[in-house]
Amino acid sequence: MVDAYLWGDVGRISPEAPVPVVRLNRKTVTLGGAGNVLLNLVGLGLPATASGFVGDDDGGRQLVLMLEQAGISPSGCVTLADRPTTTKTRVVSGHHQMLRLDEEGVGPVADEDVKRLIDAILGQLDDASALILSDYAKGVVTAEVCGAVIPEARRRGIPVIVDPKGFNFQKYAGATALTPNLREFEVAAGLEAGYDSEAFRRAGGDLRERLGLEFLLVTCGGEGMRLLDEDGWSEFHALAREVYDVSGAGDTAIATLTAAVVAGLDLRDTVRLANVAAGVVVGKVGTAPIQGRDLRDAVRDGQLPGQTGKVYEAAELADLIRSWKGLGDRVVFTDGCFDLLHAGHVALLAKARACGDRLVVGLNTDRSVRQLKGPTRPVVVQGDRAQVLAGLASVDAVVLFDEETPLELIEGLRPDVLVKGGDYEESQAVGGELVKSWGGRVAIIPLVEGRSTTRILEGLQGTIE
Missing domain, CATH: 3.40.50.620 (HUPs)
Known part of the structure; x- marks a missing residue:
């Protein structure tokens, strides 16, 4: 996806309608969606390759150029002639996002294009240390794609970390881990209104066992994260000091989580680090990827519980x-x-x-x-x-x-x-x-x-x- 920002100041209300008038100061464009996950990986010092669909349009060409400029290989990108590149345009005044305009197509993709995408992903596994599936419900991470790439990656011993979308997680079966938000988890796990903590723990265990996951990480917004692995549930409180914009926090979390898994960190330290990284980026305006120095400074300043940050x-x-x-x-x-x-x-x-x-x-x-x-x-x-x-x-x-x-x-x-x-x-x-x-x-x-x-x-x- 392409994330476009229109930055301006509000000084009055329009005489034409009860809406604010934004005086435009500047425009910025950056990688969004899975592109933001890739930017986070690069910011942490990891080489990364992009796979996905782009349109045969100015947005698609701009997206590929931005990937290349960031040092990310676009070799897995498949161009579609019949749908636009997903573009999200946000209007921002001060620290507040006022409006978002989306240009996208989410209809079915032709079988031959799906096969091209699968072949592109499988062709990159030889050099991969991990596979991230960032699902945005745009018709890319389908059951067919998951069914082809997850088993092959796992057969090669490559961890597969999934940021799911929607409420049917069965297509992700066999992945190493899922990182749903709280609402997605509640629906996918079959939790009913008014559930208690015991029902939550039991439902998580059932979901983990049914999908064959090594661990499940539920992101709970301002309440932090909850981890379920073979040792049971663990809770990690949110660490953000001041929240300006939650855009991209999930992208940062899954990128940091994957980087730490690849580096061989203890799982709980891995989640602590992802939690810290998410806390850093929500303190910035706009979709801002984590940088290695930002994460080091956050850890140094004592935001990582259980460790001496300096x-x-x-x-x-x-x-x-x-x-x-x-x-x-x-x-x-x-x-x-x-x-x-x-x-x-x-x-x-x-x-x-x-x-x-x-x-x-x-x-x-x-x-x-x-x-x-x-x-x-x-x-x-x-x-x-x-x-x-x-x-x-x-x-x-x-x-x-x-x-x-x-x-x-x-x-x-x-x-x-x-x-x-x-x-x-x-x-x-x-x-x-x-x-x-x-x-x-x-x-x-x-x-x-x-x-x-x-x-x-x-x-x-x-x-x-």
Whole structure:
């Protein structure tokens, strides 16, 4: 589909009819429908191929061009001479969608065109890690198409994730997972008005068993998501901070869900990530695909329950730093044991953050702290130290290192500024020459006098004695 937007301002009511007059400011066009799912996949860094029907018209040619410009192969697109490309035109003023105009044809497609589509999809499975079926009830994801492509994908061990439409889910039998909305689930599962939670759980189990699904994910709008797998039902609350436009939230959810399944994440972490992604895009106006950096920032800011959002593995953090630099941010790095965090630490980190736009803290593991400080240290274990640092507003990321010095970590992360405390001279800063070699600098920040973990421990020891 093509999503067109007419953006303008409303200043008065028309004298011709009781309708607002929109003063048009600009027009934008983007991929909609399954095209938006593809944009979400690309935004998350995955290559994707499009399959579906387009019209032999300006909209179809524009759609194919937009796919190519986004780096998406249109090789699975089948052109139809007898129906237009589905185009949705929205009129938007401020943060509010005022009107939508749809141009489309949803009648039956000729048998030979259906066969062309099936052949195009099957021809792409050799290189596929997953197959997404986004059904919009436009005559594309039919029982015939599902019956041909789902069994073949599953035979090859390729997961099939379906965003269903309508209330008859039988055509999706054999898929890996379905992601219906609440209303679709209620009707497809045969739930009657006034059902209770036990009836909901039982109906979901029956539907999952009847269709042979590995899991079922019911999207419940502002109430979040409900997951059913072999371990039973789990609930995930909605995380959106402010909702401007729900357009495309389901597309983002299924794209993120599929990406996480392909990456091999635990299923519940997979659903948490999809939930976070959906929460990000509904906070934007218009159909806006998720970007990897948006999802990283949302996780970093603590929107992913059960995880410490700012604590990263080194390789993951290197990717994040590249995205920060791509946005023009200067990255600052400092390191230490940070055992018994005190006012001196907090002041140092705040001043370090002021040296750039993002602050990364390299944190010694428990083993390396013992090597540096002796067998009685650290007092606080590394996981707790990492969480305390991650809770500081001045800190953007925390990464553990097990070596005696952070030299290898600095080399991999390539920060713009290396910060050390005032008990160091610039010539003593490990990694300083390396940072300067790629155009960075070393900053020495004075320590807060009389504040140290050693002094705190000595005071505690004196109190105990």
